[in-house]
Amino acid sequence: MKYLIILFSAFFLVACKKEKETIPGAAPADSLHIAKDSASTGPSSGNILVGTIPFPKEIKECSCYFAVSKTDFENERYIYADDAGKTAYMKLDGKRLALNLISSSDMEVDELLTKEIENDDYKISVKGKKIKGEEALLFEGTLTIEKPDGTTFTTPIYGECGC
Numbered sequence: 001m002k003y004l005i006i007l008f009s010a011f012f013l014v015a016c017k018k019e020k021e022t023i024p025g026a027a028p029a030d031s032l033h034i035a036k037d038s039a040s041t042g043p044s045s046g047n048i049l050v051g052t053i054p055f056p057k058e059i060k061e062c063s064c065y066f067a068v069s070k071t072d073f074e075n076e077r078y079i080y081a082d083d084a085g086k087t088a089y090m091k092l093d094g095k096r097l098a099l100n101l102i103s104s105s106d107m108e109v110d111e112l113l114t115k116e117i118e119n120d121d122y123k124i125s126v127k128g129k130k131i132k133g134e135e136a137l138l139f140e141g142t143l144t145i146e147k148p149d150g151t152t153f154t155t156p157i158y159g160e161c162g163c
Helices: 002-021 031-040 070-074
Strands: 063-067 078-082 087-092 095-104 112-118 123-133 137-146 152-162
Touching (some): 063 070
Antiparallel strands (some): 063 152, 095 112, 112 123
């Protein structure tokens, strides 16, 4: 009798397990499919996401800082700030970055402002022209960001440089 109960129990467990595996309409879990889904949730390599930043606490004295428009500038929604020739701060692809300035002209010729910033992931170029100057100098221009894969993002900028 004991063997009969064990035999039926084993048969019953095997039968139940088979039913679970053959549920109609259920797609089997495929590890390759799961990896593909998780990779597609990250940022696309074809886009450069530029976020706004508060004025960096690291900047103590002279600086340049820019927003996309005059309205954003007045509302302190900056996309770029630097400490007058050493370090630039931006939020790119969701990460706040401190980048080393490669070169900065700061109006050496024809009241034009140019800055070049580069690291392994981004090449950034700032070009502007002075529109007003008192204690701080106001500028309008463009900011261009390029990735190694050739993706480029260009935006107008409005901001100021001063001490």
